[in-house]
Amino acid sequence: MPESDRLLVVDDADAATQCCIAGGGPAGLMLGYLLARAGVRVVVLEKHHDFLRDFRGDTIHPSTLTVLDDLGLLDEFLQLPHQEVTELTGEVFGQLVTIADFRHVPAARQVLVLVPQWDFLAFLARKARAYPHFALRMGTKATEVLEEGGRIVGVRVQEQGRSGELRADLVVGADGRHATLRESAGLATVDTGAPIDVLWFRLPRDAARHPARTGGVIQPGAMLVTLNRDSYWQCAFVIPKGSLEDLQAQGIAAFRARVAHTAAFLSDVVDSLQGWDDVKLLSVQVNHMPQWWREGLLCIGDAAHAMSPVGGVGINLAIQDAVAAANLLAAPLREGRLAIEDLRRVQQRRMLPTRLTQRMQVFLQDRIIRRVLSSTDTPVLPFVVRLLARFPFLRRIPARLIGMGIRPEHVRA
Numbered sequence: 495m496p497e498s499d500r501l502l503v504v505d506d507a508d509a510a511t512q513c514c515i516a517g518g519g520p521a522g523l524m525l526g527y528l529l530a531r532a533g534v535r536v537v538v539l540e541k542h543h544d545f546l547r548d549f550r551g552d553t554i555h556p557s558t559l560t561v562l563d564d565l566g567l568l569d570e571f572l573q574l575p576h577q578e579v580t581e582l583t584g585e586v587f588g589q590l591v592t593i594a595d596f597r598h599v600p601a602a603r604q605v606l607v608l609v610p611q612w613d614f615l616a617f618l619a620r621k622a623r624a625y626p627h628f629a630l631r632m633g634t635k636a637t638e639v640l641e642e643g644g645r646i647v648g649v650r651v652q653e654q655g656r657s658g659e660l661r662a663d664l665v666v667g668a669d670g671r672h673a674t675l676r677e678s679a680g681l682a683t684v685d686t687g688a689p690i691d692v693l694w695f696r697l698p699r700d701a702a703r704h705p706a707r708t709g710g711v712i713q714p715g716a717m718l719v720t721l722n723r724d725s726y727w728q729c730a731f732v733i734p735k736g737s738l739e740d741l742q743a744q745g746i747a748a749f750r751a752r753v754a755h756t757a758a759f760l761s762d763v764v765d766s767l768q769g770w771d772d773v774k775l776l777s778v779q780v781n782h783m784p785q786w787w788r789e790g791l792l793c794i795g796d797a798a799h800a801m802s803p804v805g806g807v808g809i810n811l812a813i814q815d816a817v818a819a820a821n822l823l824a825a826p827l828r829e830g831r832l833a834i835e836d837l838r839r840v841q842q843r844r845m846l847p848t849r850l851t852q853r854m855q856v857f858l859q860d861r862i863i864r865r866v867l868s869s870t871d872t873p874v875l876p877f878v879v880r881l882l883a884r885f886p887f888l889r890r891i892p893a894r895l896i897g898m899g900i901r902p903e904h905v906r907a
């Protein structure tokens with residue numbers, strides 16, 4: 495092999511491994527940790543040199559807290575600086591309504607935890623590195639799958655401008671919604687489409703004057719999610735799909751005024767948005783793969799199903815996919831008897847929760863959010879919101895759907 499084709503980061507012991515995971519996000523790192531813990535040789539490739547990317551989901555759901563508890567990591571995880579949310583409260587057309595109450599979810603802790611995603615990922619990476627079978631290659635990108643006789647046998651990787659190969663019994667595409675490996679393996683997706691995009695930004699929070707709640711504000715023509723992060727608000731402003739350019743043409747001052755008009759309590763801090771560089775676009779996609787696998791390859795997390803941001807459940811589902819995959823694949827991988835049927839089982843286990851969740855998200859996007867964004871008069875409170883306002887016990891249902899998801903997983907010993 496010519497020198498330029500040799501992969502410097504992967505030493506001989508790792509040049510062939512039992513499982514190669516492309517993507518060190520929530521799905522990839524959790525799966526890497528679980529497989530290494532089960533005695534499988536695993537290499538996780540992460541194309542970035544660190545986890546420090548702002549404006550990614552920071553929600554750690556009760557179902558993930560349960561997984562961490564199964565692993566004996568929960569108390570240590572909760573030592574990280576975090577906020578705990580017991581209720582989601584929305585100001586809907588001027589009326590304050592508690593939408594979800596997490597205090598009854600059947601989880602290790604009855605809270606939604608907000609933690610910077612890079613802290614969560616660094617925590618998982620640190621714990622995984624304690625296992626001798628685990629390797630994490632930062633700054634290493636999987637560029638395509640290697641295929642032999644119709645089977646995926648590894649990946650081509652690139653690091654510091656040099657390329658090489660890493661062979662594996664199983665390649666896992668956990669490379670997020672832009673999913674390089676899915677595409678290079680020729681696996682299809684079905685796009686459901688989304689009528690919205692989301693603008694993420696931070697605003698300073700004044701604990702003395704601002705409300706303590708986490709939730710959002712819905713006004714005619716506007717929807718703003720406000721996550722209370724103690725010293726700042728993590729905000730998500732929902733806009734009709736493709737309308738960012740129009741907003742930008744009106745200027746940042748007009749946008750600041752819109753935010754202040756939507757949530758009056760933010761009017762004294764919106765000036766901290768200096769320009770469009772402070773605002774990050776999440777172009778919303780909703781899609782799924784009809785088939786998550788090929789011989790030698792499995793896709794999980796956003797790579798297999800990009801979720802709408804409605805309900806903020808993308809991390810939850812990515813972690814649950816990882817747990818299900820580890821439960822079903824660890825023994826066959828360790829014992830060198832992995833078969834297509836094992837990969838099929840992972841999809842069978844996770845397809846229903848994913849598709850049902852996406853259907854609910856699409857229903858809410860199309861029936862409620864789209865109408866709110868196009869309305870100019872104050873509409874009547876949606877029927878569901880009136881029910882939640884009237885019957886507090888009903889708030890357990892959204893809490894369960896957001897916090898636990900459908901068919902929550904436990905780590906098998």
Ligand SMILES: Cc1cc2nc3c(=O)[nH]c(=O)nc-3n(C[C@H](O)[C@H](O)[C@H](O)COP(=O)(O)OP(=O)(O)OC[C@H]3O[C@@H](n4cnc5c(N)ncnc54)[C@H](O)[C@@H]3O)c2cc1C
Nearest residue numbers: 517519520521541551636669670795796806807808809812
């Ligand atoms: C702005 C924003 C806000 C969000 N807010 C929330 C929220 O509040 N709650 C929530 O639950 N979800 C939220 N989400 C969604 C959530 O972040 C994702 O659903 C979740 O991170 C999916 O995890 P994943 O591991 O499948 O993919 P990702 O988190 O996308 O991780 C994929 C990883 O793979 C790496 N990678 C990509 N390609 C390659 C390659 N070729 N080789 C090597 N590495 C590669 C990427 O750098 C990345 O680290 C948000 C997403 C965005 C963009």
